[in-house]
Amino acid sequence: xxxxxxxxxxxxxxxxxxxxxxxxxxxxxxxxxxxxxxxxxxxxxxxxxxxxxxxxxxxxxxxxxxxxxxxxxxxxxxxxxxxxxxxxxxxxxxxxxxxxxxxxxxxxxxx
Amino acid sequence: xxxxxxxxxxxxxxxxxxxxxxxxxxxxxxxxxxxxxxxxxxxxxxxxxxxxxxxxxxxxxxxxxxxxxxxxxxxxxxxxxxxxxxxxxxxxxxxxxxxxxxxxxxxxxxxxxxxxxx
Numbered sequence: 001x002x003x004x005x006x007x008x009x010x011x012x013x014x015x016x017x018x019x020x021x022x023x024x025x026x027x028x029x030x031x032x033x034x035x036x037x038x039x040x041x042x043x044x045x046x047x048x049x050x051x052x053x054x055x056x057x058x059x060x061x062x063x064x065x066x067x068x069x070x071x072x073x074x075x076x077x078x079x080x081x082x083x084x085x086x087x088x089x090x091x092x093x094x095x096x097x098x099x100x101x102x103x104x105x106x107x108x109x110x111x
Numbered sequence: 112x113x114x115x116x117x118x119x120x121x122x123x124x125x126x127x128x129x130x131x132x133x134x135x136x137x138x139x140x141x142x143x144x145x146x147x148x149x150x151x152x153x154x155x156x157x158x159x160x161x162x163x164x165x166x167x168x169x170x171x172x173x174x175x176x177x178x179x180x181x182x183x184x185x186x187x188x189x190x191x192x193x194x195x196x197x198x199x200x201x202x203x204x205x206x207x208x209x210x211x212x213x214x215x216x217x218x219x220x221x222x223x224x225x226x227x228x229x
Contacts, residue, residue, distance in 0.1 A: 034216055034217065042222065042223075043204075043223050044218070044220045046218070090154070092216060094214060094215070094216025099156075101156075
């Protein structure tokens with residue numbers, strides 16, 4: 001079965017501190033995993049993708065994610081949060097004909 | 112290159128009226144998806160097409176909802192009659208397909224159509 005679970009519905013960090021948004025997946029196929037970001041009143045935008053090449057994937061705006069097969073995880077990180085990072089983030093698992101979105105994690109960034 | 116284009120961006124209508132939302136996918140993309148987003152239910156997949164053919168419409172909530180893709184560059188989502196609980200943001204997204212025919216999973220989203228049914 002294919003699924004994706006975002007472990008936190010909300011994450012709050014201070015500006016300049018690290019960001020960690022957690023995502024676990026399950027897949028019958030070799031997974032293709034993605035992170036998307038949605039700013040208020042906007043559509044979703046691709047941040048980064050994993051498609052069985054390097055396990056550490058770098059994306060836009062300083063974000064990166066590490067694919068860990070042993071932990072079935074694909075957590076999103078950023079060393080230093082910026083106010084403009086405040087948004088909702090979706091982890092996505094694609095395998096076969098299914099594209100499964102996580103429930104989303106809303107990131108709050110405090111000044 | 113233009114992205115996914117949706118219209119209208121905002122629609123306010125009264126209960127019982129017909130609503131038609133439109134989407135132009137990115138040229139060359141093989142998959143088209145319709146999503147609905149609300150605070151209560153989050154992002155829900157309504158239906159998706161591959162090469163203009165509906166593949167899975169199990170997410171369409173009721174018979175009041177219908178979607179068509181008459182050609183590779185245009186799709187509509189219609190609600191008739193509309194109800195207040197249909198108020199949401201409706202997103203269209205498109206993607207390419209892999210050699211096996213699956214979606215690559217790299218979806219390109221439009222800006223959404225915000226529907227308010229009074």
